[in-house]
Amino acid sequence: MKKLFNISNTLITLLIKLCGLISGISVLLIIIFLFSEASGLFNKPSIDQETVIAISKKNTINDPEAIQIKQIFNREIRNWSALGGKPDSILLFRLDDLILYYPADAVTEVPDTMRARINRLFAQHDNLIGYFPASLMPHEFSGRVLRIPNLNVMDFIRGREWIPDARPVNIYGALPLITGTLWVSLLAILIALPLGLAVAIYMVEIAGRNINRILRPAITLLSGIPSIVYGFFGLVVIVPFIQDQFGLPAGESALAGAILLAIMALPTIISISEQAIRNTPQSMKEASYALGASKWQTIHKVMIPFASRGIIASALLGLARAIGETMAVLMVTGNAAVMPSGFLEPVRTIPAAIAAEMGESTQDGLHVKALFALGCILFVITLLINLSVEYMQPRTKKRMML
Amino acid sequence: MSKLEARDVNLFFGAHQALKNISLQMEKHTVTALIGPSGCGKSTFLRLFNRMNDLHNDMRLSGTILVDNKNIYQRSADVDALRKKVGMVFQKPNPFPKSIFENVAYGLRINGVRNKNYIEERVTRSLQQASLWDDVKDNLNRPALQLSYGQQQRLCIARALAVEPSVLLMDEPTSALDPASASTIEELIYELKIKYTIVVVTHNMQQAARVSDRTAFFYLGELVEYDETKIIFTHPTHQRTQNYVTGRFG
Ligand SMILES: Nc1ncnc2c1ncn2[C@@H]1O[C@H](COP(=O)(O)OP(=O)(O)OP(=O)(O)O)[C@@H](O)[C@H]1O
Ligand SMILES: [Mg+2]
Numbered sequence: 001m002k003k004l005f006n007i008s009n010t011l012i013t014l015l016i017k018l019c020g021l022i023s024g025i026s027v028l029l030i031i032i033f034l035f036s037e038a039s040g041l042f043n044k045p046s047i048d049q050e051t052v053i054a055i056s057k058k059n060t061i062n063d064p065e066a067i068q069i070k071q072i073f074n075r076e077i078r079n080w081s082a083l084g085g086k087p088d089s090i091l092l093f094r095l096d097d098l099i100l101y102y103p104a105d106a107v108t109e110v111p112d113t114m115r116a117r118i119n120r121l122f123a124q125h126d127n128l129i130g131y132f133p134a135s136l137m138p139h140e141f142s143g144r145v146l147r148i149p150n151l152n153v154m155d156f157i158r159g160r161e162w163i164p165d166a167r168p169v170n171i172y173g174a175l176p177l178i179t180g181t182l183w184v185s186l187l188a189i190l191i192a193l194p195l196g197l198a199v200a201i202y203m204v205e206i207a208g209r210n211i212n213r214i215l216r217p218a219i220t221l222l223s224g225i226p227s228i229v230y231g232f233f234g235l236v237v238i239v240p241f242i243q244d245q246f247g248l249p250a251g252e253s254a255l256a257g258a259i260l261l262a263i264m265a266l267p268t269i270i271s272i273s274e275q276a277i278r279n280t281p282q283s284m285k286e287a288s289y290a291l292g293a294s295k296w297q298t299i300h301k302v303m304i305p306f307a308s309r310g311i312i313a314s315a316l317l318g319l320a321r322a323i324g325e326t327m328a329v330l331m332v333t334g335n336a337a338v339m340p341s342g343f344l345e346p347v348r349t350i351p352a353a354i355a356a357e358m359g360e361s362t363q364d365g366l367h368v369k370a371l372f373a374l375g376c377i378l379f380v381i382t383l384l385i386n387l388s389v390e391y392m393q394p395r396t397k398k399r400m401m402l
Numbered sequence: 403m404s405k406l407e408a409r410d411v412n413l414f415f416g417a418h419q420a421l422k423n424i425s426l427q428m429e430k431h432t433v434t435a436l437i438g439p440s441g442c443g444k445s446t447f448l449r450l451f452n453r454m455n456d457l458h459n460d461m462r463l464s465g466t467i468l469v470d471n472k473n474i475y476q477r478s479a480d481v482d483a484l485r486k487k488v489g490m491v492f493q494k495p496n497p498f499p500k501s502i503f504e505n506v507a508y509g510l511r512i513n514g515v516r517n518k519n520y521i522e523e524r525v526t527r528s529l530q531q532a533s534l535w536d537d538v539k540d541n542l543n544r545p546a547l548q549l550s551y552g553q554q555q556r557l558c559i560a561r562a563l564a565v566e567p568s569v570l571l572m573d574e575p576t577s578a579l580d581p582a583s584a585s586t587i588e589e590l591i592y593e594l595k596i597k598y599t600i601v602v603v604t605h606n607m608q609q610a611a612r613v614s615d616r617t618a619f620f621y622l623g624e625l626v627e628y629d630e631t632k633i634i635f636t637h638p639t640h641q642r643t644q645n646y647v648t649g650r651f652g
Contacts, residue, residue, distance in 0.1 A: 283496035287558070290452060291509040291565060292486035301512065302498060 031379070038373035041156065045148035046366055047169045053131045054143040056122055061085040063147045066169040067161070072129060073168065080127060093121060093130025096167065111136055119143075131168035156373060162337040162348075164357065164367045172370045174377060176339045180347035181378070183254050183340055184329065185322040188261035193315050195262070196269030201299055203270075204277045223267035231328035234260040239332050246344055252334030255343045260328050265318030272317060276310020277303050313392040320385045324378065326351035350378045403471060405430040405599040406451055406569065411465035413446060415458065420446045422623045424465075428616070433591060433600045435610035435631065438620035439646070444603045447620065448571050451601070452488040453481050469569065486513070489562030493574040495554035497546035497561070502529075502538050505546045505557055509565035524564050532560035533590055552583025559590065570594065572602040576609065588613050607647055611635050619643045 046066050047053065053069065055061070061083045064072075071077045072090055081087040095118075115138040122128055122143030148169055159173020203212055238259050243251030280303045288298040304311070334346025335356060348356075354371050361367035404427040413421040420443045428434045436444040449455045450467050453474065467474050474484050486509070497505050506525040515521055525542070529535040534556040538544070546557055555575060562570060572591070576584035584606075591600060591613045604610050610617055610631065617634040619627045619642070627634065627643045638644050 281496075283492060283494060284498060286454065286457070286490075286492065287496045287498065287561075288508070288512075289457065290454060290485055290490040290492075291512065291561065292482045292484075293508075293512045294482055297512045301508070306499065 034372060034375055034379065037369060038376045041172065041366060041369040041373045042151055042153060044150060044366065045169075046151050046172060047148045048365065050134050051131050051168050052134050052137060053129070053146045053148065053168050054122060054141070055129045055146060056126045057142060057144050058126045059085055059129075059144065063149065066148055066151070067159070067171060067173075069146075069148070069169045070161075070163065070166050070171050073166075088127040091125050091128045093128055093132075094167070095130070095132035095136070115139070156370075157377070160339055162353070164361070164370060170366055170370075172366075172373075174350075174374060176337050177348055177350050177353050177374060178377060180254065180333070180337075180340055181323060181349040181351075181381075183343070184257040184261060184333065184347060184349055185319055187254065187258035187343060188265055188322045189315050189319050191258060192262035192265045192269050192318055193311075196266050196314070196318070197273055197304075197311065199266075199270045200274040200277055201303075203274050204303075205295065205299060219267045219270055222263075227264065227325060227328045228331075230260055230264055231331035234328060234332040242344070248344060250334060250346070252332055252346050253344045254333060254340055254347045257329045257333040257347070257349070258343070260332055261322040261325055264325060264328065265322050268321055269314045269318045272314035273307065273311045276307035276314070279310070280306045309392045313389050316385050316389045316392070320382050320389070323349075323382055323385070324351060326355050330355055350374050354378075404428060404468075405470065406601070407466075407468040407471075408447070408450065409466040409468070411447075411450065411463070411467065413443075413450070413455070413464075414462040416460045420623055421450075424625045426618060426625060426628055428599060428601065430599050431595055431597070432615040433595050433602060433613050435614035435617045436601065436603045436620060437605070437607070437610050437617060437646070438626075440605075442620040443623045444620050445573050448573055448601055448603050449490075451569065451571055452485050452490055454490065456481070486565045487567050488569040488571060489565065489567035491555070491558050491562055491570065491572040491575045494578050495551055495558050497549075497554050497557050499545065499547055501543045502546050502549070502557060503542040506560050506564045508561060513565065524566075525560075528560040528564040529557075531563050531594070532556045533586065534560055550583070552579050552586065555579060555583065555587060556590070559587075563594075567598070569599045569601070572600065574603050574605065577605060584609075607635070607649070619646060621646075 059080065061080060064083055068077065068083060073092060073094070075092075077083070078090055079087060080090055114136050118130075118132055118136060119138035119140075119142045121130070122141070128143075151172060156172055156174055157178070158175055159171070160175050161171045161173045162176050163171040203215060207215060234256060238256050239251035241251070242248065242253060242256050242259075284302050284306060285298055288302045293301065329349050330352040333349065333352065335348045335352055336346040337348040337353060338345075340347040354374055357367065357371055361371065406428040408424050408426050411421055411424045412419065424447065436448060438444055446455060450463075451469060451474075455461050455463075463475065469484065469488060473479070498508060500508075503525055506528050507521050510521050510524055526535065529538060534553060537553055538549070538557075546554065549557060555578070559570075559575075575591075576587050579587065588609060591602060594600060595615075602610075602613065614631045616629065617631045618625055619634065619638075619640075621642055627638055627640050629638070634643060635647050638647065644650075
């Protein structure tokens with residue numbers, strides 16, 4: 001009997017160890033997968049392999065940056081002198097445009113004719129820049145094929161424009177998304193922390209046992225509501241409210257996202273900071289009262305300082321939740337991937353970008369890799385936050401033991 | 403006129419009666435010791451005089467408590483002002499997790515004192531009074547929690563003295579300390595008597611005999627005997643008192 005018990009005991013221990021091992025390995029694998037997918041963005045030029053960008057052989061400019069190519073085709077750069085070439089206006093040629101005028105098969109069915117025409121074009125016009133499919137590359141090409149430099153990590157993080165569907169080169173600058181994420185999340189914490197702290201203080205020092213008995217489950221309930229429901233609520237209540245209050249053409253904005261995230265972060269902030277405040281030893285409070293301090297002075301000068309680490313940890317955890325939140329934010333922020341210039345402007349956050357763009361990008365294209373790279377950034381941000389929470393926690397415990 | 407007085411005090415925690423019909427007067431500039439077995443209501447009685455029992459919301463009280471002949475439980479009484487007048491030192495040293503200086507300055511700051519020179523002067527003076535000054539004068543910005551237990555307790559005394567109270571309530575101030583630190587505090591109590599009225603709860607009979615002028619013996623919420631310390635320890639009226647002070651029970 002005892003033997004049997006022992007065997008089952010070792011078996012269970014083994015099983016638990018195995019489960020731990022498996023989950024540990026899978027987490028590791030996911031992280032490795034995430035980063036290896038993302039790295040694909042940085043070892044290829046941000047142009048799809050099938051497209052060639054070319055200029056005339058007589059044009060002496062160096063290979064331009066991806067962003068400059070985009071500006072050329074957007075007519076933001078109109079003269080070669082801007083790129084260090086001879087002053088001459090830039091002439092554009094997009095093969096895509098042809099498809100607008102001819103049936104698709106007419107363009108592709110006679111590749112040899114097309115090749116000849118392309119060759120002639122680049123021979124005739126010194127100021128021409130154009131792109132066409134690699135399959136239509138003439139045999140003895142009269143033009144010069146431009147090499148698009150690889151995207152590097154810093155450019156990705158610092159790039160101020162996010163235009164994954166720009167032609168001929170895709171523009172992946174994550175800064176607007178990073179900024180959007182941080183703006184919305186930080187503003188959310190700015191709103192939620194004072195509110196949450198107030199509620200926590202109320203629960204510890206003012207509310208009686210009966211009120212707490214109702215309040216606590218209510219707060220738990222708040223954290224159990226699916227985020228899509230919050231999003232819907234935001235769309236129907238917060239967005240129109242902001243639209244009316246500020247007289248905006250559309251209420252979808254960073255502020256709407258922040259308010260929504262603040263509501264979603266409240267339960268975390270309330271429950272953790274309530275615990276921290278409640279942990280203030282009775283002897284500390286009595287010491288303060290015995291010196292003639294009022295209740296508010298005691299809260300402000302003794303309890304909050306004592307709980308400060310826990311309060312900061314609560315804000316960080318709230319922030320961690322806010323940063324990763326996707327659907328709700330996607331629904332109310334207006335989802336514009338541009339550098340935000342005010343809290344009433346629409347923004348796009350990293351998770352919202354991933355969710356919204358995953359569907360429209362091809363499986364093995366650069367766009368997907370760029371989304372993975374965004375995922376990595378998000379991962380690093382949350383990791384940093386969680387590490388700082390870790391850093392906060394143990395000390396709180398140590399102090400509590402005193 | 404007595405400094406502190408209790409008249410017909412009954413006190414309940416919920417259904418439990420912690421103090422039964424207690425009347426007692428304490429004179430200015432004396433040390434009164436409260437003794438008695440554990441749970442007999444010494445702390446509860448002590449905490450009546452700075453209304454610290456108010457922190458428990460199931461407390462009920464009848465009778466009158468007078469400080470300087472004023473009923474401190476009447477509706478118009480200012481509790482915060484009372485607590486500035488009646489300082490308290492607890493059983494376990496409980497300095498704030500702040501610097502030594504900030505601990506002592508705390509009472510002044512919450513009173514809205516801004517004058518830096520005045521605060522520094524009061525901190526220095528209070529630390530001197532609590533005979534802690536020589537130990538800490540080199541660095542007042544050290545965290546208070548780095549001090550030894552005995553030093554922490556003297557810091558708590560200094561903290562109480564900084565707001566210039568006239569009464570000092572001490573609830574077993576030496577029970578958490580080593581003998582050497584305890585005797586430092588005892589000497590301190592003896593010195594402070596000149597300026598303050600002191601009430602001290604203690605389980606240590608020798609200590610009660612050494613520091614106090616009068617002693618009150620509590621038993622199960624009742625005041626059994628209250629008299630000059632000498633008499634309590636040599637010729638008490640009640641057999642119970644006799645038994646307790648000679649260590650035969652308790
Ligand atoms: N907040 C409270 N709620 C309910 N009962 C209490 C409370 N505080 C004290 N009591 C009870 O009142 C009685 C007196 O307690 P008190 O702390 O005054 O005793 P004490 O004489 O100081 O004992 P000790 O020597 O152990 O400190 C005890 O029976 C105690 O259980
Ligand atoms: Mg006690």
